[in-house]
Amino acid sequence: MERKSNSGEWEKMKKEIHELMTEGIDYAHELKSQLGSSSSDQESREHLATKILESYHKSLTIMNHSGELEQVSPYIHGGGSPKSDDSDQESHQIIQSSKKSMPRWTEKVRITPGVEIDRTLDDGFSWRKYGQKDILGAKFPRGYYRCTYRKSQGCEATKQVQRSNENQILFEISYRGIHSCSQAANVRSAIPVRVLEPDQTQGHENLEMVKGSLDTGHHNYNHQPHLHQTMHYPLSSTPNLESNNMMLQLRDQNIDFFGSTSFSSDLGANANYDYLASHNVGSVSHSTSNSPSESPFESFDPSNPFKGFGGFYS
DNA sequence: TGAATTTGACCTAT
DNA sequence: ATAGGTCAAATTCA
Secondary structure, rough: OHHHHHHHHHHHHHHHHHHHHHHHHHHHHHHHHHHHHOOOOOOHHHHHHHHHHHHHHHHHHHHOHHHOOOOHHHHHHHHOOOOOHHHHHHHHHHHHHOOOOOOOEEEEEEOOOOOOOHHHHHHOOOOOEEEEEEOOOOOOOEEEEEOOOOOHHOOEEEEEEEEEEOOOOEEEEEEEOOOOOHHHHHHHOOOOOOOOOOOOOHHHHHHHHHHHHHHOOOOOOOOOOOOOOOOEEEOOOOOOOHHHHHHHHHHHOOOOOOOOOOOOOOOOOOOHHHHHHHHOEEEEEEEEOOOOOOOOOOOOOOOOOOOHHHHHHO
């Protein structure tokens, strides 16, 4: 198809749409938060609503005019809205992944303080931190994690956790590789199954899915490389290997629309930035314990209730 | 005491 | 040359 003859442009289109949809979801979350708050002003809400509409409009424009990406892109990155996060950077990384053989995808996790943060960012796997790096242009350091069972079971899965510059309750978790460890099966069985509706097989149907999730809180998971979709999951659940089934289903249906996976936990309540700033929030080590010391984000409170929440500890 | 984290050094890709 | 990613010794934790 045209994807074969023009795969570069196709990838570009996927990337752009992914960025736009992710942005739209972020704005929608923000708006939802503000709707429940008496403190937010009308102007801010209207601004968010406008941004959401813009995101969808631009996405549709790209889908209708896939050859006009160059015209859309500057708008996104340039004169458009102030970005709520660095999702575009992330998307480019997906395309330019250096470890080509390793599948890679990204979650965006928004946390709400005081509400089971460990579960919010817990992906069900055990991770061991092996590095931390200050990233150019990023306010917060990036944490590097690999599967705890890398040594014992040769599990090659890794992830990177990066806190958003602008939106401190937003974290981008970039996964690379698939868990081959025994924990994968445990995670699979421990977490409730969620599957996509069977009719979500086309690009704009994915759009409807996203819109639907925003409206109804219906969530879908996909944690698998090769299939890329923008998704939305609630605090009470964790994307996991069960979604592999879904992924396979969808791949069989030849779904391959977005350039990466983006999750946003459904935590639209008012963000308590001060709270977040005083806790280590970067990632989760599932069954492993973590040693709170000092967060690269802010100082760490040793009495914090989220001891199980391993993250950016420096 | 073993396991996990921290962090500066080193490696690699651009 | 530089930034991102990884290593591994030192340190901390349970």
